Amino acid sequence: MHVSWTEVVKECALQSWYCGLDLCNTFATARHLLAQPYPILEVVYSAPAHTSQLFPNVPPAPGMSCAGEDRSIYRRGARRWRKLYRVNGHIFQAKRFNRRAFCAFCQDRIWGLGRQGFKCIQCKLLVHKKCHKLVQKPCSSEHVDPVEIKDDANGESTLGRASSVRSRADPEPPLPDTPPAPAPAVREDLEPGSQRQYSLDDFELIRVIGRGSYAKVLMVELKRTKRVYAMKVIKKALVTDDEDIDWVQTEKHVFETASNHPFLVGLHSCFQTPSRLFFVIEFVRGGDLMFHMQRQRRLPEEHARFYAAEISLALHFLHERGVIYRDLKLDNVLLDHEGHIKLTDYGMCKEGVRPGDTTSTFCGTPNYIAPEILRGEEYGFSVDWWALGVLTYEMLAGRSPFDIAQAADNPDQNTEDYLFQVILEKTIRIPRSLSVKAASVLKGFLNKSPSERLGCGESGFMDIVQHPFFKSIEWEMLEQKQVVPPFKPRLEGERDLANFPPEFTDEPVHLTPDNDNVIADIDQSEFEGFEYVNPLLMSLEDCV
Template identity: 90%
Template sequence: MRSFWTEFLTAAASHPFPAIPGDIPTPYDFDRSEELFPNVPAAPGMPCAGEDRSIYRRGARRWRKLYRVNGHIFQAKRFNRRAFCAFCQDRIWGLGRQGFKCIQCKLLVHKKCHKLVQKPCSNEHVDPVEVKEDANGESTLGRASSVRSRAEPEPLPETPPAPPAPVRAEDLEPGSQRHYSLEDFELIRVIGRGSYAKVLMVELKRTKRVYAMKVIKKALVTDDEDIDWVQTEKHVFETASNHPFLVGLHSCFQTPSRLFFVIEFVRGGDLMFHMQRQRRLPEEHARFYAAEISLALHFLHERGVIYRDLKLDNVLLDHEGHIKLTDYGMCKEGVRPGDTTSTFCGTPNYIAPEILRGEEYGFSVDWWALGVLTYEMLAGRSPFDIAQAADNPDQNTEDYLFQVILEKTIRIPRSLSVKAASVLKGFLNKNPVERLGCGEGAFLDIVNHPFFKSIEWEMLEQKQVVPPFKPRLEGERDLANFPPEFTDEPVHLTPDDDSTVIADIDQSEFEGFEYVNPLLMSLEDCV
């Protein structure tokens, strides 16, 4: 005779519990049409029926951080000329954004001195400016919106810089200063586009090797912080060239109007593209990708880099099926053990609670994002999806999403194994101190977690483990795994001219941008 508990469990499985009003819907509240990827698209990479891709492929953004002291509104700045602190009178110098500048009265101070300033701001009453766009073309939010004064006071005296020599196109042609120019490459196809950059598939004419080329207009990155971010992306690209699961850099060069990153071409498409077809992944597939991503993040962390932009869009698959992380525009470098930062940035759905709370944070935010991404792979939806949110304008905002991330309990689907549920709870712990990967054991806690028990980590890092999925590719230039909305675009770059836009660009900001990867260079010499 069947026991009472057997009958009870059978009945419970066939009659799911209803959702608690006002709470995050449990897995039982979602039918197939309400998943992250609701149905199979007409063609790979095309939107599903009724799907708004902008909901998922949201760009990362940075919110400008302001420091208010004694009426001043300070913002971190970098100085390319001699500047002196108004408090201690010493010169402001160093790498990156060395000091603070009041956006109202233009007072210049060291970062260490800004809290000691006694002189009140000469213009406290200001009108808010229009919301400014950041490097990715996204609007900044009210948390850190800029302000401007009614009257621009005279700035503190600085040693005037020597007038820059006019930059000519011929000055940027190949020569002793670098090895590559745009003429060295054949432009084949557009494979991606952002608010401030375009990505092309190109061929190096001399070797016939195929690369991806990221093109950025200088006119869009003339802000002090934007220039710093471009330099950071270049440095991280150089570092990433030494790891099998990170997209590496071939070379950098520039023209009077543009910056060019020549990087590895990864042919298999991104995880978002493949999740649109699969909807959710088998547990062994998600485990494999999560393990390779963990190794890539650990490599960056050991070298003092916080990635800060892990999402399905930025996880690429190579022709064998191994992952490669890309897009280092949100990275923070130079982070030593115990160091923290406080920049409010990231892609909304992946932002960690400590960032939303305005706390100082470190590498913990990357492990949170890995938890969100792993949840998406296993459940086919975001852990923060709200049923019917698209029909409720009040629930379809970033502020509401941030509230959900901070306050709501994350429900783990019952269909997942105990080990999978455990690793998700570990990564998605709202307390960064208790989060998986952030304790005393750090990365070893991830390696030793039961969910990853079957992973041979050394073999995995050497790419000796066969991937669970291999993208279908017919050749080196096969673009079947890239959205046709990009690949159908005409391939052209508007030529440089003597327009006022180029004349207004301070070319000295981009000195030293040229670079050639010595390892790739030696390989090409053997061709």
């Protein structure tokens, strides 16, 4: 019976996938059986459809989708699953109160930093966190006015409780003691040496370069200096509650901190309009690792080692300053014009974490979420080292460590819950084509026990520095950007967008007109103090 080499190649690829065998050894066996010389094989780009690869084919052009490619298996937006506490019919959620409020159970004032208490998302009942389990009155799913402090004629505070009960279907009247939002001040030209503030009029909008669930990213030019920046635009209407506002403020703070590191995208300035928030950040024009992985499919080991080392330095910098990144993925690793990496997008960050501190927010991009998050455990910096392991695996193997054979053909296995089950329970199989050192570092980062994970022991980051996989890295020179990157993106100029997906760059560049009704519903006081100008970048601009 004649067996075509196409069938042999497919069967070899399938067997090596299921059995964890080296593909070259499998071909050697097939050649011996068929007793004929090797043909020229296109096997690298022709894995069978049911082997669920990250990049199944060669795209027709850089940045475009491959034939039969399911884009939902990557470029997934990061998410936060909100914590809800159910007690006696109430559904409580942690909230930050920007007015003086009192607990409906103990009548004491709710005070403190951050999200000080709980609020029922149905009846709007306010309680201390410590009191929420003691609430006896069942939730009626009707709005109950919160306990507030009212000022009497002498300016002294008195305790009062509104007795009216209002159906949730009825519109809530505006609070009488909330002053109307002030109109944005008209910006005038400032004298040299005075504190400069920016507005949308200072920038020319050039091109769309990215889009997420909350924001759009534009390439812009500062008219005064002709310098090119990226501008992240967030609609205030999408920042719907206290947690969203906290996350925007956290992202701003981390951007400010990141401005001092060579492998983190820094902040130029922040400003706002009645409808939007604007982050003006560094423009990194080499594209992201996801874009380049689509072209390369997998990276040589020395390339992956270089990127993993620079990412490690960036994460270590954040960790030393009490920040858990929590959203490491190919999309968020950018390449600059020289080929060095820069991490971007700090919307998932948790700040203020001291050594030994933990947090418990269920958040991240599904394919990169660490097992301890899925188990509902308290966690710390360990989740970033797990994500680095997933990303390094993708760079070396060209696929996710959690891809499931035939998942696309089985709807029950093509779900988020099934993916989480795989992350928690499946043994991660390291491709035999990788070196011993590469396999060792992957096993270290992808240890399901955070206490035993590489980078999480008593020596912390030094365990990564001293790992045999990174033996060839000169860490001090690397941090000073004195090591030549293994790959330099092809760029024809400062505005070259060849390394950005055309699905973004082909979009029209405009901001939708403001809707007065939407703006009227926005509490502008929540965004007070958002404006910011980086003094370091300002001094550089003044030297132009």
